[in-house]
Amino acid sequence: DTEVTQTPKHLVMGMTNKKSLKCEQHMGHRAMYWYKQKAKKPPELMFVYSYEKLSINESVPSRFSPECPNSSLLNLHLHALQPEDSALYLCASSQVSQGRTEAFFGQGTRLTVV
Amino acid sequence: QQQVKQSPQSLIVQKGGISIINCAYENTAFDYFPWYQQFPGKGPALLIAIRPDVSEKKEGRFTISFNKSAKQFSLHIMDSQPGDSATYFCAASIRGGGADGLTFGKGTHLIIQP
Numbered sequence: 001d002t003e004v005t006q007t008p009k010h011l012v013m014g015m016t017n018k019k020s021l022k023c024e025q026h027m028g029h030r031a032m033y034w035y036k037q038k039a040k041k042p043p044e045l046m047f048v049y050s051y052e053k054l055s056i057n058e059s060v061p062s063r064f065s066p067e068c069p070n071s072s073l074l075n076l077h078l079h080a081l082q083p084e085d086s087a088l089y090l091c092a093s094s095q096v097s098q099g100r101t102e103a104f105f106g107q108g109t110r111l112t113v114v
Numbered sequence: 115q116q117q118v119k120q121s122p123q124s125l126i127v128q129k130g131g132i133s134i135i136n137c138a139y140e141n142t143a144f145d146y147f148p149w150y151q152q153f154p155g156k157g158p159a160l161l162i163a164i165r166p167d168v169s170e171k172k173e174g175r176f177t178i179s180f181n182k183s184a185k186q187f188s189l190h191i192m193d194s195q196p197g198d199s200a201t202y203f204c205a206a207s208i209r210g211g212g213a214d215g216l217t218f219g220k221g222t223h224l225i226i227q228p
Binding site for chain 2: 004035041045110
């Protein structure tokens with residue numbers, strides 16, 4: 001099983017709403033990532049969790065709050081977003097080892113902020 | 115400063131032809147170089163990856179050529195098919211344990227004409 005599952009697939013939220021994106025993998029990967037992708041652009045790294053601890057935060061605004069409840073799950077809590085935050089949010093996972101292994105991406109959550 | 119430069123931005127190839135996408139990197143600490151294929155509305159899917167201790171890796175119709183001294187690598191798609199039409203991203207990351215995420219090129223929009 002090389003699948004990373006993201007829910008929901010689509011999300012429309014108002015600027016005062018609070019919502020959460022969810023990501024799940026059962027490959028035993030201990031690194032999990034959140035990326036943001038705007039149209040016709042490459043994915044941009046937001047957060048990295050390694051062994052369930054936040055190891056990288058790429059200067060992401062506090063209206064995005066990541067959470068890693070266990071080794072299989074990754075959440076992204078959203079609050080008071082702006083229309084410019086509308087994008088495809090991608091979750092990925094990989095092993096954590098010196099022999100770098102592949103990063104697997106989910107299908108993404110298409111977020112629209114209105 | 116973009117750490118991975120990808121060209122061309124877009125590419126049109128006739129069915130059966132060879133598609134070639136090039137990438138150059140600056141950070142000599144990079145030592146893992148994957149290529150991702152992305153269809154509209156989907157997450158990136160790992161296509162093929164290479165480490166700098168080899169100069170070429172082939173998987174089916176897809177080949178990565180790697181030139182460590184020039185800090186360049188390229189993707190060749192042989193016998194290109196309409197189903198190969200997608201956006202292709204090169205990427206790079208650093209070995210050494212831990213998870214650090216991928217640095218992506220800007221992407222190449224490939225169209226294979228029937």
